[in-house]
Amino acid sequence: MERKIRIREFRQEDLNRVIEIGKGFPPTSIEGGNRFTVKKVALWVDQVVGFLSGDIVFSEASINLLAVCPSFRRKGIAGALIDSFVSLSREKGAERVVLEVSSKNIPAVNLYRKKGFKEAYLRKKYYRDGSDAIVMVLPV
Numbered sequence: 001m002e003r004k005i006r007i008r009e010f011r012q013e014d015l016n017r018v019i020e021i022g023k024g025f026p027p028t029s030i031e032g033g034n035r036f037t038v039k040k041v042a043l044w045v046d047q048v049v050g051f052l053s054g055d056i057v058f059s060e061a062s063i064n065l066l067a068v069c070p071s072f073r074r075k076g077i078a079g080a081l082i083d084s085f086v087s088l089s090r091e092k093g094a095e096r097v098v099l100e101v102s103s104k105n106i107p108a109v110n111l112y113r114k115k116g117f118k119e120a121y122l123r124k125k126y127y128r129d130g131s132d133a134i135v136m137v138l139p140v
């Protein structure tokens, strides 16, 4: 299965597909960024099926957006995007990767745990639905 997944840099031509995949992400958050921002897409054979956006700011990297097309989930695609971002963070000299995830988002919490992230602390009632944000950290 791994062989079918390829990770490459996001390109402008991927935008509409990524908006579709990242339903709920404001398009400006997909398009935005600064000189620290890294955006990657995952391809299944030759179809864009996943997206990750993060920032690598000196010693600290953060994952800000991550989504996989519903019909391509549980194939290791998010895992491959995270691996690629973590490797790049390490190469650029980051010491840790941080992210925040809703305590209600069991698939994502499990995914990050599987990738070695540890729960650092909670931001109580951080989301509009009243759920807590879990801040998770991976030393790299």
Ligand SMILES: CC(C)(COP(=O)(O)OP(=O)(O)OC[C@H]1O[C@@H](n2cnc3c(N)ncnc32)[C@H](O)[C@@H]1OP(=O)(O)O)[C@@H](O)C(=O)NCCC(=O)NCCS
Pocket: 066, 067, 068, 069, 072, 073, 074, 075, 076, 077, 078, 079, 080, 100, 101, 102, 105, 106, 107, 108, 110, 111, 112, 114
């Ligand atoms: C969370 C998300 C990115 C996972 O993508 P994915 O490509 O399916 O993830 P992977 O196939 O790499 O999963 C790796 C591991 O994560 C965990 N996981 C993923 N989906 C899960 C689910 N629905 N239930 C429980 N655990 C799950 C499992 O441990 C899985 O390993 P396994 O398949 O060997 O059991 C995807 O469900 C998604 O896009 N969700 C909506 C957007 C979102 O919540 N983004 C994260 C915001 S922080």
